[in-house]
Amino acid sequence: MLAKEIERAGIPVVYVTSLPTVATMIGANRILRGPAITHPFGLDEKERGRIVERALEMLETDVEPTTVWEIEE
Amino acid sequence: MKAVHYLNQFFAGLGGEEQAGTPPTRLEGPVGPGRGLQTALEGVEIVATLACGDDYFAEHEQEALAALLDMLAEIAPDVLVAGPAFGSGRYGYACARLAAAAAERGVPSVAAMHEENPGVAAAGAAFVVPTAVNVAGMRDALPRLGALASALASGRELGSAEEEGYFARGFRRNYAADKTGAERAVELLLGKLAGETRTEAGGDLDRVEPPAAVADLSAALVALVTEAGCVPQGNPDRLPSVRAQGWFRYDLDGAETLASGRYESVHGGFDVTLANEDPNRLVPLDTVRALERAGRVGRVHESLYTTTGNGTPVVVATRFGQEIAGQLRDAGVQAVLLSGT
Numbered sequence: 210m211l212a213k214e215i216e217r218a219g220i221p222v223v224y225v226t227s228l229p230t231v232a233t234m235i236g237a238n239r240i241l242r243g244p245a246i247t248h249p250f251g252l253d254e255k256e257r258g259r260i261v262e263r264a265l266e267m268l269e270t271d272v273e274p275t276t277v278w279e280i281e282e
Numbered sequence: 283m284k285a286v287h288y289l290n291q292f293f294a295g296l297g298g299e300e301q302a303g304t305p306p307t308r309l310e311g312p313v314g315p316g317r318g319l320q321t322a323l324e325g326v327e328i329v330a331t332l333a334c335g336d337d338y339f340a341e342h343e344q345e346a347l348a349a350l351l352d353m354l355a356e357i358a359p360d361v362l363v364a365g366p367a368f369g370s371g372r373y374g375y376a377c378a379r380l381a382a383a384a385a386e387r388g389v390p391s392v393a394a395m396h397e398e399n400p401g402v403a404a405a406g407a408a409f410v411v412p413t414a415v416n417v418a419g420m421r422d423a424l425p426r427l428g429a430l431a432s433a434l435a436s437g438r439e440l441g442s443a444e445e446e447g448y449f450a451r452g453f454r455r456n457y458a459a460d461k462t463g464a465e466r467a468v469e470l471l472l473g474k475l476a477g478e479t480r481t482e483a484g485g486d487l488d489r490v491e492p493p494a495a496v497a498d499l500s501a502a503l504v505a506l507v508t509e510a511g512c513v514p515q516g517n518p519d520r521l522p523s524v525r526a527q528g529w530f531r532y533d534l535d536g537a538e539t540l541a542s543g544r545y546e547s548v549h550g551g552f553d554v555t556l557a558n559e560d561p562n563r564l565v566p567l568d569t570v571r572a573l574e575r576a577g578r579v580g581r582v583h584e585s586l587y588t589t590t591g592n593g594t595p596v597v598v599a600t601r602f603g604q605e606i607a608g609q610l611r612d613a614g615v616q617a618v619l620l621s622g623t
Contacts, residue, residue: 210602211620213603215603218607218608218611219493220611220616220618221495221618222620224621227623232622236490238491243621246623248564249510249563249621250566250621254569257566261566261570265579268496268499269495270495272492274492276492
């Protein structure tokens with residue numbers, strides 16, 4: 210709901226979560242599937258760098274409603 | 283069983299627009315369209331009609347609601363019926379707000395209005411029966427309104443929005459279906475091939491269009507927001523681990539990283555051991571700071587916004603989102619990295 214309301218204010222949000230189905234149901238638009246509930250941004254710095262870079266790419270991309278990206282593509 | 287009927291000044295016969303400033307008034311028995319409604323009620327008697335001017339309600343909502351709720355509490359009806367308001371915005375809004383407030387206080391409540399009336403979105407947990415856009419739809423609306431009001435007063439468990447004839451309120455209820463999911467899916471598919479599109483998964487139609495992509499992240503102010511319950515070590519503001527009542531904003535004070543021992547997660551919905559070894563696993567401040575130095579992102583917003591996304595009702599989470607969004611907008615934030623668990 211945070212994602213949706215912040216986007217309603219016109220600010221793009223990338224929502225990193227390991228539960229993209231729930232994120233889709235509530236209407237988040239830029240959803241990035243994180244590796245795990247307990248550590249959505251990965252365990253080490255290298256993995257975190259990849260996830261954050263992917264998240265930034267998503268913010269730089271025009272998307273359809275409720276788009277889900279994976280970290281590795 | 284007892285019903286209370288809410289009308290505006292016009293339908294209550296108090297006058298037209300010149301009487302729109304009339305404060306809440308109690309009239310005995312059914313009035314105006316209440317007479318027609320009475321004939322559509324089964325085993326329910328309209329014992330009183332509450333009326334309020336449309337302008338009065340719009341301009342003094344708190345006072346009007348308080349007075350109307352007091353009158354309602356005195357009567358203690360089995361059901362509140364409001365309207366029909368058709369396409370009238372002020373009247374529809376008043377009907378919806380009163381019905382929502384009464385429903386919150388445990389009085390089964392139903393309003394009636396046109397689907398495009400702004401009141402439909404303001405009715406909360408109250409029921410809203412669809413009507414035509416103007417008063418020509420009165421004759422059609424009253425039997426349907428009466429039927430739902432009678433059902434509510436009787437305490438009978440209501441069926442779905444489609445079965446009972448009210449606007450879907452966005453709630454989902456589990457039920458045991460007669461047929462398996464596979465059979466129902468095939469039926470829906472066959473229906474679609476025959477030109478009839480149906481769904482079992484309607485409901486939340488409130489969608490926000492994705493804002494446009496950030497044109498230049500290297501010049502953008504980026505904020506970190508989390509639902510993962512990240513707080514300064516020791517949780518100074520006592521953010522609950524479940525069913526959060528609010529959100530908090532913590533200044534990062536230029537920190538390079540969410541260091542273990544300085545930040546922790548109090549989220550009660552998952553094992554926070556890994557997160558507390560390194561809170562950057564929930565909110566990647568270290569990585570984002572490095573990207574800020576490298577010029578990949580313009581600037582990191584000075585504050586972290588945090589709450590616990592765990593058992594929070596939708597309406598409460600929506601409020602958190604609106605409040606945080608307001609602060610981000612005022613701060614000129616152009617992109618948000620939000621983490622959930």
